[in-house]
Structure formats: C-alpha cells, structure tokens
Amino acid sequence: MSISTLISSQNPDGGFPYRRGKSWTEPTVYATLALLAAGELPAARKGLDWIRAAQRPDGGFPPQIGIDESTWVTALVALFSPEEIGQPEHDRAIQWLLTVSGEESSSIYRVRQFLLGVPRNADQKDPGWPWMPGAASWVGPTSLAILALDRENVRKPDQRIRERVQAGRRFLLARMCGEGGWNHGSSRATGYESRPYPETTGMALAALRGVSSPKLDLALAAGKRFLQDCRSADARNWLTLGLLAHGQLPEGFCSNQPLDYRTLPETSLNLLVAGAAKGNNLFWS
Amino acid sequence: MTQISRREFLSATAATAVLAGCSRSVPMPPSHVSIVRAPAYDQTIYDTVRRILVEHRVDVRGRSVVLKPNLVEFEADSSINTHPLLVHAAFEAFTALGASSVRIAEGPGHRRNTYDLADAAGYFKIVPRFEDLFVDLNLDDVTRIHPERQFSRLRKLYLPNTVLGADLLVSLPKMKTHHWTGATLSMKNLFGVVPSGVYGWPKNPLHWAGIHECIADLHAAFPRQFAIVDGIVGMEGDGPIQGVPKRVGILVAGNDPVAVDATCCRIMQIEPLKIDYLRLARSVSSHLLETNIHQLGEKIETVTTPFDLAPGVAHFRMERG
Numbered sequence: 195m196s197i198s199t200l201i202s203s204q205n206p207d208g209g210f211p212y213r214r215g216k217s218w219t220e221p222t223v224y225a226t227l228a229l230l231a232a233g234e235l236p237a238a239r240k241g242l243d244w245i246r247a248a249q250r251p252d253g254g255f256p257p258q259i260g261i262d263e264s265t266w267v268t269a270l271v272a273l274f275s276p277e278e279i280g281q282p283e284h285d286r287a288i289q290w291l292l293t294v295s296g297e298e299s300s301s302i303y304r305v306r307q308f309l310l311g312v313p314r315n316a317d318q319k320d321p322g323w324p325w326m327p328g329a330a331s332w333v334g335p336t337s338l339a340i341l342a343l344d345r346e347n348v349r350k351p352d353q354r355i356r357e358r359v360q361a362g363r364r365f366l367l368a369r370m371c372g373e374g375g376w377n378h379g380s381s382r383a384t385g386y387e388s389r390p391y392p393e394t395t396g397m398a399l400a401a402l403r404g405v406s407s408p409k410l411d412l413a414l415a416a417g418k419r420f421l422q423d424c425r426s427a428d429a430r431n432w433l434t435l436g437l438l439a440h441g442q443l444p445e446g447f448c449s450n451q452p453l454d455y456r457t458l459p460e461t462s463l464n465l466l467v468a469g470a471a472k473g474n475n476l477f478w479s
Numbered sequence: 480m481t482q483i484s485r486r487e488f489l490s491a492t493a494a495t496a497v498l499a500g501c502s503r504s505v506p507m508p509p510s511h512v513s514i515v516r517a518p519a520y521d522q523t524i525y526d527t528v529r530r531i532l533v534e535h536r537v538d539v540r541g542r543s544v545v546l547k548p549n550l551v552e553f554e555a556d557s558s559i560n561t562h563p564l565l566v567h568a569a570f571e572a573f574t575a576l577g578a579s580s581v582r583i584a585e586g587p588g589h590r591r592n593t594y595d596l597a598d599a600a601g602y603f604k605i606v607p608r609f610e611d612l613f614v615d616l617n618l619d620d621v622t623r624i625h626p627e628r629q630f631s632r633l634r635k636l637y638l639p640n641t642v643l644g645a646d647l648l649v650s651l652p653k654m655k656t657h658h659w660t661g662a663t664l665s666m667k668n669l670f671g672v673v674p675s676g677v678y679g680w681p682k683n684p685l686h687w688a689g690i691h692e693c694i695a696d697l698h699a700a701f702p703r704q705f706a707i708v709d710g711i712v713g714m715e716g717d718g719p720i721q722g723v724p725k726r727v728g729i730l731v732a733g734n735d736p737v738a739v740d741a742t743c744c745r746i747m748q749i750e751p752l753k754i755d756y757l758r759l760a761r762s763v764s765s766h767l768l769e770t771n772i773h774q775l776g777e778k779i780e781t782v783t784t785p786f787d788l789a790p791g792v793a794h795f796r797m798e799r800g
Contacts, residue, residue, distance in 0.1 A: 213615075377589070428595070
C-alpha cells in the first residue's frame with residue numbers, strides 16, 4: 195500500500211480503522227507514524243489530534259474512543275516523541291506505563307499465593323505488562339512497552355525507566371519457549387512445552403535489542419526459520435524488525451513469497467519497517 | 480445413565496417443591512438435541528447440515544445469521560480448528576433457508592493475524608468470497624452490554640456489534656477436551672466473540688474474572704443461539720491446542736447450547752454435572768439433565784467415544800455403573 199492509499203483510508207474524524215468502520219487507536223498510531231515518516235504532515239496532524247482526544251484522565255489510552263479502559267495501546271502512543279504528540283500527553287502516557295504491571299506481580303497476588311502455599315514460578319519473578327490492567331503480563335504488551343520506554347530512556351535517562359525496561363527484558367527471556375522464540379507468553383502449559391509464534395518472536399526480539407544472552411541465539415535462529423516460511427504480513431513485519439534490531443536480517447528475505455496485507459496496522463507497519471531497514475527507524479534511537 | 484450428585488438432588492427437590500406449591504403446573508419443555516452420523520469431511524456434509532436445520536424447524540427467513548467457528552492455530556491438517564467444509568455447509572444451508580444475511584465471524588484467542596489464520600486453516604479455499612463474508616471479531620466495533628444474568632466478576636463487557644446485531648448466533652465448535660474446563664464445545668466457543676482488540680491476546684481478563692463464570696455470562700448475553708458441534712474428528716488429551724485427533728464421526732446440534740454441550744460430554748464420557756459453566760448456565764430453558772433432553776437421531780450409547788483427558792481434569796471422567 196502506498197502512502198496515498200493510506201491517506202485515503204483516514205476517517206473524517208482523523209483516526210484510522212483496522213479495515214473499515216470506526217477509528218481505533220492501534221491503526222491510528224501506526225498510520226500516523228507512517229505519515230510522519232513520509233512527511234505527510236496535514237494527514238498526520240489529524241491523526242495526532244484524534245489520538246490526543248482519546249487520552250483518558252489516568253494518562254493511558256483506550257483501544258477506541260468510548261471504551262472506558264486504558265490498555266496496552268498506551269505503549270504505542272508513547273512511541274511518538276513529545277514534540278509530535280505533546281509534552282504533557284507524552285509524559286502522562288509514560289507515567290501510566292510505569293505504574294502498570296501484570297497482576298501476578300502485585301503484592302496482593304503474591305501474598306495470596308504465599309498463603310495458599312503456591313510456589314512462585316521463575317517466569318513470574320519480574321514484572322511485565324498486561325494487555326489490560328488487572329490481568330497477567332504477556333509477551334506482546336511487554337515488548338511494546340519496552341520499545342516505548344527504552345526510546346524514552348535514551349531521550350531522557352531515568353533510573354526508574356531503566357529498571358522497568360531491564361525487568362521487562364528478564365520477563366521476556368524467562369517466557370521464551372524451549373525451542374527458541376515466543377508465543378503469546380505461555381512457554382509451558384499444563385506441563386507441556388508450547389510452540390513459539392512468528393509475530394511474537396519478532397516483537398520480543400525487537401524489545402531485546404542490545405541484550406546479550408546465550409538464550410538469544412536460540413531465539414534468533416527461530417526468528418530466521420520463521421522468516422523463511424512466513425505466512426503472515428504481521429509476522430513478517432515484526433520478524434524483520436526483530437532481526438534488524440540484532441543486525442541479523444538475512445539478505446533477500448521472503449522476497450519470493452507475496453503476502454496479503456489485510457489490515458491497516460499491517461500496511462502501516464510495513465511502511466515503517468521498510469523505513470527502518472533503510473535507517474529511518476522510529477522504534478529505537 | 481447420569482448419576483446425580485447430592486447437590487443436584489437437593490436443587491432438583493427444591494425446584495419440585497416450589498413448582499408443587501404453585502396453583503398451576505409450570506411446563507418445562509425439553510430441549511431437542513440431534514446426534515447425526517457424519518463419517519467424513521466430504522460433500523455429504525452439505526445435506527446432513529440441511530437436514531439438521533429442517534429437523535429443528537429453524538426459521539431464519541429474512542433474519543441475519545452469524546456463524547461462529549473455532550479458529551485457533553495455523554494447522555490445517557490438525558484437529559484444532561472447526562473444519563471449513565462444515566462452516567461452508569452451514570453457510571449454504573442458512574442461505575437456502577432464506578436468511579437475509581449470513582456472515583462468518585471469529586476472534587481467535589492467541590493469534591492476532593486472524594485472516595492469515597483462516598487462510599492457513601483452509602477457509603479461503605473452501606468458502607467462496609470468504610474475505611467478504613468474514614468479520615474479525617477481535618477488531619470489530621464494540622458496544623458495552625449488561626447481560627441479563629451476570630455470573631463473573633468482569634466489571635465491563637464489551638462485545639462486537641456484528642454478533643450483537645445478529646438475529647441468530649450459530650456456534651460451530653470443534654468437539655475437544657480442555658485442560659482447564661474439561662471440555663470446550665459450543666458454549667466455550669463463545670470466548671471467541673470477546674474482542675481481543677479490547678481484552679488482549681489471550682483474553683486474559685476473562686480468566687481472572689473466572690472462566691466458567693464468563694462462559695455463563697456469554698451464554699446469557701446471546702439468547703438466540705443454535706449450535707452445531709464438529710465431532711467428525713475431535714481432539715482428546717491436552718486440548719484445546721496440544722491434544723491429538725479423535726475420530727467420532729458425528730455432528731451434534733440444537734438450539735439449547737447447554738443441552739448440546741451436555742450431550743457431547745456424555746458422548747465423550749465426561750460428566751457434564753462436573754463442569755461448572757454448564758451448571759451455572761442451566762435454567763428453565765437450558766437443560767443439563769438427560770431427562771430434560773429429547774435426543775433426535777442416534778442414541779448416545781451408539782456413538783459413545785471416550786476421550787482421554789489431561790491429568791488435571793481426569794476427575795471429570797464419567798463414572799461407569
């Protein structure tokens with residue numbers, strides 16, 4: 195999809211739908227990032243206005259205006275620089291991310307488990323991020339929060355941010371599947387080894403940029419394997435970004451396999467990842 | 480024959496006492512559940528599904544229908560997803576009955592790329608114009624609802640407009656064991672209508688609010704349902720994802736999902752009275768006890784196929800005797 199087609203998908207309210215219909219935060223963020231990267235400022239400003247209007251009193255963002263809950267999409271909004279989204283809006287989004295963690299790392303949950311005599315799993319030691327407050331941490335929202343906070347820490351170094359990013363990365367390494375790579379975040383279910391997914395493997399690899407760990411080699415190998423047999427545009431986007439983060443993107447990847455880009459986040463992310471491969475990276479500084 | 484627990488006995492006795500105290504009798508019509516042999520995923524399935532709908536006198540003339548299969552993983556050849564041929568047969572049958580629209584809709588719990596998943600599961604190949612007919616419920620526009628009966632601690636329930644606006648929601652699950660709930664059938668299949676765009680992948684807030692209670696909430700949220708369970712090849716063992724295929728060769732169908740699921744459990748030799756969500760959801764029109772379910776087609780005894788259960792739910796096994 196070209197930038198002009200992307201612009202034609204913009205709703206009159208300035209936001210973007212997943213495919214068609216009402217505007218949602220996730221497609222609006224990715225599309226607006228792609229518009230900014232392409233220098234399409236009038237359309238990008240409309241997108242940014244829609245996003246600003248969506249911010250909730252707690253500083254977080256809902257998945258769609260009208261939904262009374264701040265969720266994981268706050269991490270996506272936090273990818274914008276303060277100059278783009280506005281300093282107060284940006285700061286409040288970062289603060290929201292710093293206050294949210296998976297329910298399994300809450301004091302109440304830990305005391306309850308202790309009283310019940312349930313030993314704490316190794317993969318519950320470090321806090322990640324949930325899709326929605328009040329639930330457990332998962333690979334997707336944790337990876338996105340790390341990307342946003344790591345970018346913020348480069349912009350404005352902060353001990354609290356650094357510690358959350360490091361803990362989040364330990365969470366990801368602990369949730370890695372035995373064969374390398376990640377699924378939604380359950381590496382063992384009822385005693386059985388779970389299989390990794392391409393898209394979440396790419397997301398986690400991107401979030402682990404700069405990390406060195408023996409486990410990572412296994413994950414990078416899984417990422418390269420997935421890329422060879424890619425059946426999803428979303429997966430290809432994230433795998434490309436993830437391998438790029440480690441300087442491990444093979445030459446000519448997936449070039450012989452045309453894939454359908456069926457949602458606006460997929461097409462927008464594709465434009466952003468293509469830019470990242472050429473050095474114009476909006477995911478890390 | 481089902482064994483009745485002490486709690487079942489007491490609640491049945493209490494209900495009888497209440498009814499006996501009324502000045503007039505309260506009719507409690509039984510639910511009708513069909514068990515139909517369907518040995519393979521082949522062209523005969525089209526006629527089988529059509530006959531099921533005729534037998535149940537399903538009237539969808541001028542009504543909108545949403546078909547909700549169970550799509551989980553990118554494995555076309557495994558027993559993990561509802562077979563696309565069954566979904567297409569249902570599409571053709573409801574269309575032939577005069578439905579004003581028939582859509583196919585699903586919101587997978589783990590994988591974000593729903594269209595790619597449906598593609599890999601064979602839906603694009605089997606169902607003509609699939610992309611035009613399909614709605615990704617994870618990303619559909621939503622409305623906050625307040626179910627008539629709420630069992631869970633879920634503070635807010637947002638559901639997709641496509642299913643809320645349907646005159647009939649048709650649950651098309653796979654007959655599978657489940658390592659937490661014992662069995663996943665037409666009622667558990669409704670987890671797929673909960674939008675991940677709001678709740679995430681997986682739909683983990685539902686787990687924290689109580690899986691069984693949330694299944695009962697969803698059952699209450701959709702009073703107009705029909706269920707057709709794909710038991711041609713089901714899944715046993717560590718379902719719903721890591722189990723192994725189990726051939727049963729049947730479809731189980733009806734307009735009372737509680738009765739349909741209870742019947743499937745009996746076929747799988749799982750004790751339905753031990754499944755919390757079935758107990759929660761039963762009501763005067765949703766029947767769990769065998770005496771309140773009128774079986775059509777095959778008898779349970781003739782198609783009984785014991786499913787292996789994961790160790791954590793082995794106690795759900797139906798006791799013999």
